[in-house]
Amino acid sequence: MKMQILEVGTVQRVTGVFVPFMEALTQLFEGMIEALPVSPQEDFELEGLRPYGLVTDVRGSLECAVNDCMKPAIRIMTEVRDQTEEGAARGWRTPDKI
DSSP states (O other), X not given: OOOOOOOHHHHHHHHXXXXXXXXXXXXHHHHHHHHSOOXXXXXXXXXXXXXXXXXXXXXXXXXXXXXXXXXXHHHHHHHHHHOOHHHHHTTOOOOOOO
């Protein structure tokens, strides 16, 4: 699907709308993680002494989704939402002349 050319301010406003939804979904995932029972064999499963059970696998997948995907995406989308011209130029320096 091809999108029309957007202005940066439009992208920032739309991104700002999505950040609270992403935060709510993250909280939902975290609540699900807390609500799942811990397998009595989890220590052995995490040490590789026995295969993962379903609950350990699901908990681990949700924890990875939250920590590796959702939280970084929220951080990045928050930066996109809040970025300014001055902030974008910060850290830039004139290249050395050859």
